Amino acid sequence: MNQTDTMQAVVLNGHGGVEVLELKTVPMPQPEAAKIRIRISTSGINRADLLQRIGRYPVPAGWPEDILGMECSGVVDALGPGVKQWKVGDPVMGILGGGGYAQYVNTDASCVVSIPENLGLKEAGAIPEVFMTAFDAIVLQMSLSRKETLLIHAVGSGVGTAALQIGKVMGVKTIGTSRSAHKLDKAKAYGLDHAILADDKWSETVLDVTDGYGADVILDLVGGPYLEGNQKAIAHKGRHIVVGVPGGVSGTIDLRAMMGKRVTLRGTVLRARSLQEKVELTESFEKDILPFLEQGSISPVVEKIFSPNEVGKAHSMMAANENFGKLLIDWE
Amino acid sequence: MNQTDTMQAVVLNGHGGVEVLELKTVPMPQPEAAKIRIRISTSGINRADLLQRIGRYPVPAGWPEDILGMECSGVVDALGPGVKQWKVGDPVMGILGGGGYAQYVNTDASCVVSIPENLGLKEAGAIPEVFMTAFDAIVLQMSLSRKETLLIHAVGSGVGTAALQIGKVMGVKTIGTSRSAHKLDKAKAYGLDHAILADDKWSETVLDVTDGYGADVILDLVGGPYLEGNQKAIAHKGRHIVVGVPGGVSGTIDLRAMMGKRVTLRGTVLRARSLQEKVELTESFEKDILPFLEQGSISPVVEKIFSPNEVGKAHSMMAANENFGKLLIDWE
Numbered sequence: 290m291n292q293t294d295t296m297q298a299v300v301l302n303g304h305g306g307v308e309v310l311e312l313k314t315v316p317m318p319q320p321e322a323a324k325i326r327i328r329i330s331t332s333g334i335n336r337a338d339l340l341q342r343i344g345r346y347p348v349p350a351g352w353p354e355d356i357l358g359m360e361c362s363g364v365v366d367a368l369g370p371g372v373k374q375w376k377v378g379d380p381v382m383g384i385l386g387g388g389g390y391a392q393y394v395n396t397d398a399s400c401v402v403s404i405p406e407n408l409g410l411k412e413a414g415a416i417p418e419v420f421m422t423a424f425d426a427i428v429l430q431m432s433l434s435r436k437e438t439l440l441i442h443a444v445g446s447g448v449g450t451a452a453l454q455i456g457k458v459m460g461v462k463t464i465g466t467s468r469s470a471h472k473l474d475k476a477k478a479y480g481l482d483h484a485i486l487a488d489d490k491w492s493e494t495v496l497d498v499t500d501g502y503g504a505d506v507i508l509d510l511v512g513g514p515y516l517e518g519n520q521k522a523i524a525h526k527g528r529h530i531v532v533g534v535p536g537g538v539s540g541t542i543d544l545r546a547m548m549g550k551r552v553t554l555r556g557t558v559l560r561a562r563s564l565q566e567k568v569e570l571t572e573s574f575e576k577d578i579l580p581f582l583e584q585g586s587i588s589p590v591v592e593k594i595f596s597p598n599e600v601g602k603a604h605s606m607m608a609a610n611e612n613f614g615k616l617l618i619d620w621e
Numbered sequence: 622m623n624q625t626d627t628m629q630a631v632v633l634n635g636h637g638g639v640e641v642l643e644l645k646t647v648p649m650p651q652p653e654a655a656k657i658r659i660r661i662s663t664s665g666i667n668r669a670d671l672l673q674r675i676g677r678y679p680v681p682a683g684w685p686e687d688i689l690g691m692e693c694s695g696v697v698d699a700l701g702p703g704v705k706q707w708k709v710g711d712p713v714m715g716i717l718g719g720g721g722y723a724q725y726v727n728t729d730a731s732c733v734v735s736i737p738e739n740l741g742l743k744e745a746g747a748i749p750e751v752f753m754t755a756f757d758a759i760v761l762q763m764s765l766s767r768k769e770t771l772l773i774h775a776v777g778s779g780v781g782t783a784a785l786q787i788g789k790v791m792g793v794k795t796i797g798t799s800r801s802a803h804k805l806d807k808a809k810a811y812g813l814d815h816a817i818l819a820d821d822k823w824s825e826t827v828l829d830v831t832d833g834y835g836a837d838v839i840l841d842l843v844g845g846p847y848l849e850g851n852q853k854a855i856a857h858k859g860r861h862i863v864v865g866v867p868g869g870v871s872g873t874i875d876l877r878a879m880m881g882k883r884v885t886l887r888g889t890v891l892r893a894r895s896l897q898e899k900v901e902l903t904e905s906f907e908k909d910i911l912p913f914l915e916q917g918s919i920s921p922v923v924e925k926i927f928s929p930n931e932v933g934k935a936h937s938m939m940a941a942n943e944n945f946g947k948l949l950i951d952w953e
Contacts, residue, residue, distance in 0.1 A: 512876050531876045538877040544844050544863045545870040547888025554886045556879025 298391035299600050299618070301355045304344030307601030315356075318388070318395040320369035325398045327381060328366040331414030331594065331617040332358045332389035334603050335447070336533060337560065342604065349386040349561055358389020359560060362404060362413035363620075372398045380404040382413045383571065384421055386560060390600065392620050399568040402575045405583040415447070415589035415615035416582065421574050422532055422559055423452035426508055428459075429573060430557060431528040433506045438462040440495060440504035440522060442511045444481060445472030445613045448532060450590040452508050453479050458581050464504060466491050468610075475613045479590075492518035503527060513537030520546050528553045590614025630723035631932050631950070633687045636676030639933030647688075650720070650727040652701035657730045659713060660698040663746030663926065663949040664690045664721035666935050667779070668865060669892065674936065681718040681893055690721020691892060694736060694745035695952075704730045712736040714745045715903065716753055718892060722932065724952050731900040734907045737915040747779070747921035747947035748914065753906050754864055754891055755784035758840055760791075761905060762889060763860040765838045770794040772827060772836035772854060774843045776813060777804030777945045780864060782922040784840050785811050790913050796836060798823050800942075807945045811922075824850035835859060845869030852878050860885045922946025 296317045302309045320326045338357045340346035348354050362382040365375045375381065375398060383401030388394040404413045427433045439456045443449045444465025456463040457480045464483040467473050473484035483498045485491050496503055503524035509515065512534025519529055520543055527550060547554070559570070581587040592612040595603045596619055603616045628649045634641045652658045670689045672678040680686050694714040697707045707713065707730060715733030720726040736745045759765045771788045775781045776797025788795040789812045796815040799805050805816035815830045817823050828835055835856035841847065844866025851861055852875055859882060879886070891902070913919040924944040927935045928951055935948045 509876075516874070516876070531880055534876050534880065539873055539875045541871055542848070542874040542886075543871045544841075544848070544866050544888055547886070548863055548866065548890050549888070549893075551889050552887065554874075554879070555884065556876055556881070557883050558880050561881075 296392040297597060297620075298356050299597055301342065301357065304342065307342075307604050309342060310600050310604070312598050312600075315391070317393050320367050320372075320395050322370045323372060323398055324369040324395050325365050325372055325375055325381075325401070326367040326369075326393055326395050327361060327363040327401070328393055329361045329363040329389070329391065329414075329620045330410040331412075331619055331621075332361040332391075333414050333418055333447070334600070334607060334616040334618065335359050335418055336535060336607060339604055339608055347561075352386035353388040356388045356391055358385060358387060358391065358394070360384050360414065360416075360418040361389045361394060362410055362416070364410070366393060369395075369398070374398060375401075380410055380413070382417050384417045384559060384567065390597075390618060397564060397568070400564070400571050402571060402579060405579065407583060407585060408589070411594065411617065411619065411621070412589045412591055414617050415591045418559070419447040419451040419615065420455070420578055420587070421570055422448050423455055423508065424574055424578050425559065425570055426530045426532050426557055427452055427455065427506055428577070429570070430555065431506045431530050431553075433459065433461060435460050437505035438464065438499055438502070438524065440507045441465045442487070442507070442509050442515055443467060443533075444476045444484075445469060446510055447590070447612075447615045448508070448510055450476070450479065450614045453481055454587045455578065458586050462499075464495055464498060472613050492522040495522035499524075506530070508532065511536040513540035516540030516542060520552075523550060523552055526551050528555070530554075531556045532558075592616055594619050628724040629929060629952075630688050631929055633674065633689065636674065639674075639936050641674060642932050642936070644930050644932075647723070649725050652699050652704075652727050654702045655704060655730055656701040656727050657697050657704055657707055657713075657733070658699040658701075658725055658727050659693060659695040659733070660725055661693045661695040661721065661723065661746075661952045662742040663744075663951055663953075664693040664723075665746050665750055665779070666932070666939060666948040666950065667691050667750055668867060668939060671936055671940055679893075684718035685720040688720045688722055690717060690719060690723065690726070692716050692746065692748075692750040693721045693726060694742055694748070696742070698725060701727075701730070706730060707733075712742055712745070714749050716749045716891060716899065722929075722950060729896060729900070732896070732903050734903060734911060737911065739915060739917060740921070743926065743949065743951065743953070744921045744923055746949050747923045750891070751779040751783040751947065752787070752910055752919070753902055754780050755787055755840065756906055756910050757891065757902055758862045758864050758889055759784055759787065759838055760909070761902070762887065763838045763862050763885075765791065765793060767792050769837035770796065770831055770834070770856065772839045773797045774819070774839070774841050774847055775799060775865075776808045776816075777801060778842055779922070779944075779947045780840070780842055782808070782811065782946045785813055786919045787910065790918050794831075796827055796830060804945050824854040827854035831856075838862070840864065843868040845872035848872030848874060852884075855882060855884055858883050860887070862886075863888045864890075924948055926951050
């Protein structure tokens with residue numbers, strides 16, 4: 290149990306550029322009933338953090354308004370009343386509604402999982418948000434199944450590299466796009482079957498490498514500009530799930546083509562979900578994905594670890610799409 | 622067993638206007654293994670027939686290329702080898718891949734159901750396509766459940782009136798739009814809870830009558846022009862299914878809005894499905910919807926019955942959106 294009552298955190302001083310990110314001393318949170326306090330090892334940086342920083346991502350109720358951060362790894366530091374499943378010192382990781390850019394955070398005791406022994410505390414901070422997002426999107430929601438083909442846009446991103454590894458352990462055919470040949474090379478090292486440079490012919494290339502069949506599931510981390518191509522590249526009864534739209538929020542959709550191929554298009558988001566939904570996802574993740582992390586057949590992909598006073602630099606790097614995999618903040 | 626070897630049918634003499642519909646004498650089909658021949662009482666007219674007539678709807682393999690008609694009622698007239706579940710004279714109805722505009726048609730013995738005793742043979746021809754389409758779309762695919770709200774566009778159409786009645790027996794709140802006040806009045810007589818004239822404010826009215834909540838399931842029989850309104854009117858975790866696009870095939874979609882509300886959009890079509898899928902749908906329909914037809918809590922909605930030499934007139938009436946419910950061809 291930590292005896293001090295303050296902590297270091299990167300606090301939003303208004304909304305705007307990276308200059309609003311301010312490392313300062315703030316009160317340490319005290320865990321309420323059914324919650325635990327985590328002493329954070331690392332916290333992951335996500336694209337939604339950049340949107341929240343400029344004031345374009347609402348914070349779910351019950352989470353810090355002024356501290357970014359949607360995931361962390363660390364050790365259990367204190368137990369709220371009624372918490373039985375953890376003890377102080379347990380290594381845990383989980384998604385957060387906010388508050389991750391700090392030395393300590395409170396979260397629901399049912400929204401974290403144990404960190405497998407083969408993984409370091411620090412690298413584990415790269416796991417929760419992207420692996421749960423990818424798993425939830427392609428497996429739980431879009432029912433990707435063995436023998437199907439998975440198309441991942443922005444395959445070098447955090448969620449992209451997670452989806453690629455999940456696809457590989459499932460034994461599906463994986464196709465990935467990126468605007469960077471360098472990232473595609475790195476993705477191939479993770480087993481990507483077909484690496485496609487995102488030029489203006491990528492959708493035809495997807496059809497070429499699938500003998501005209503197309504992709505059964507599309508994990509879309511780009512949005513509007515790829516919509517037309519996705520409609521061409523998707524297979525009969527294909528499912529297209531949108532988890533991010535950094536490329537553009539809207540596009541033209543051909544509903545008749547969707548009817549002809551019986552296509553499903555869905556938008557999804559984790560952060561705004563109810564506690565109950567987050568608990569269910571955490572449990573499914575623990576059952577279906579954690580074993581692969583324990584075996585080492587899936588592993589966190591970390592591009593760089595930053596100190597708390599370099600978070601602005603990390604945001605700039607993500608905004609410039611320079612990272613392959615995750616950027617982390619080190620709180621130890 | 623009918624002993625003649627010819628029949629009357631409305632045959633496509635090329636593609637084009639209603640003048641290509643020609644009533645003539647053609648060979649009677651002989652049922653192959655696992656098939657039955659039906660002596661048709663009535664066959665329903667569907668909007669897809671109008672598209673097929675002008676050459677814009679491909680006929681699935683194994684069905685007549687030149688005889689329209691996707692559904693019928695009638696009696697079993699002959700059994701193909703191996704058919705055990707029917708006997709000659711049984712009253713049946715079912716969806717067809719084509720060939721319904723005729724005195725006789727062959728179909729798979731597993732793709733028809735018995736006509737309930739309380740229903741007339743003729744009116745039963747108004748049931749298969751629209752009730753199976755509506756049931757499949759809103760219940761089987763979009764998982765509409767009690768306490769939810771169903772928005773039906775073109776509520777006065779064949780599929781619209783079927784969906785309305787299915788919604789009523791499920792106990793959901795029903796909202797319907799139409800460009801015709803007259804059709805909305807008729808729909809109210811079938812229990813429509815909220816009738817909304819499809820002016821340029823219909824989506825706001827949907828939000829008004831749901832206290833801002835929106836529609837959980839949207840059954841879309843219009844398409845592109847309503848896409849923007851549908852995105853406003855859909856509820857959190859809402860499901861929007863497109864079964865027809867006579868109003869326009871495409872529109873602009875806001876993917877970020879879909880993410881925020883976690884919306885699902887799907888296009889669907891019955892006719893192009895595999896036999897296996899059609900058999901499964903027929904079985905589900907028999908189990909879940911037929912009992913309501915037997916009780917009379919759901920009933921076919923027939924606008925008008927035409928003689929075989931008036932099919933052109935029937936097509937024109939449907940093209941002008943003048944029908945409330947179904948138009949049928951009488952072969953008896």
